[in-house]
Amino acid sequence: MIVKNIVVLISGSGSNLQTILDGCADGTLDARVTAVISNRPGVMGLQRAERAGVPALTLDHTLFEGRRAFDTALAELIDRHEPDLVVLAGFMRILTDEFVRHYQGRMLNIHPSLLPKYAGLHTHQRALDAGDTEAGATVHFVTPELDGGPPVAQMSVPIEADDDAASLAKRVLGQEHRLYPEVIRWFVNGRLTLRGDTAWLDDAPLPKSGRLLDTGTP
16 A cells, blocks of 8 residues: 655644654554644644654744735645645644645544534633533544535544533543544545545545544544
8 A cells, every 4th residue: 555645734732643643653554744844833743743753844924924925835835745635733724715725635624523513713612601411523624614624523522510621622632632543544545535525435425524433443
């Protein structure tokens, strides 16, 4: 099987990045991370990349005059590393339509809610405020609509009576670390594709909310 190239975009600590690096290292992902790019200098995720021997690059968005200029430079930097897949792992930027279209069908994001609920920020507090009984995470293809691309898969966690936003976020993050590598594995193994506005797995369309994976082995 041909090993696929992945470029990972981050803005912070890179805990999801670490699960991808680990999967590439232990062979559970038939892929290699060819670059990690952060829009913020000095974040822990860059240190994780360096420890793994992966190019750790910074493209500081504050040095650019506007979103379009930054996204143009970012695409040029990404493309130097010839990605088959671009993975957003805590990348805290709203991307221009032109950038998204350039990577349409080969860019994934993970969002800490059961989409379509709670696109955007403060997802855990919003779930608590709404009185929800469960929360979770969703991996989806990236489209111009913020957190609105076709979902691929979700994992849920129950909301406990004594949860606050921090405790809920911690449990959801644990599920993210299981969910994201599994979806990436589907993609690099050629099982996952985007066809029009629908995600397909093993030549069958996925439900509008994606596949719900349980808390055991996906």
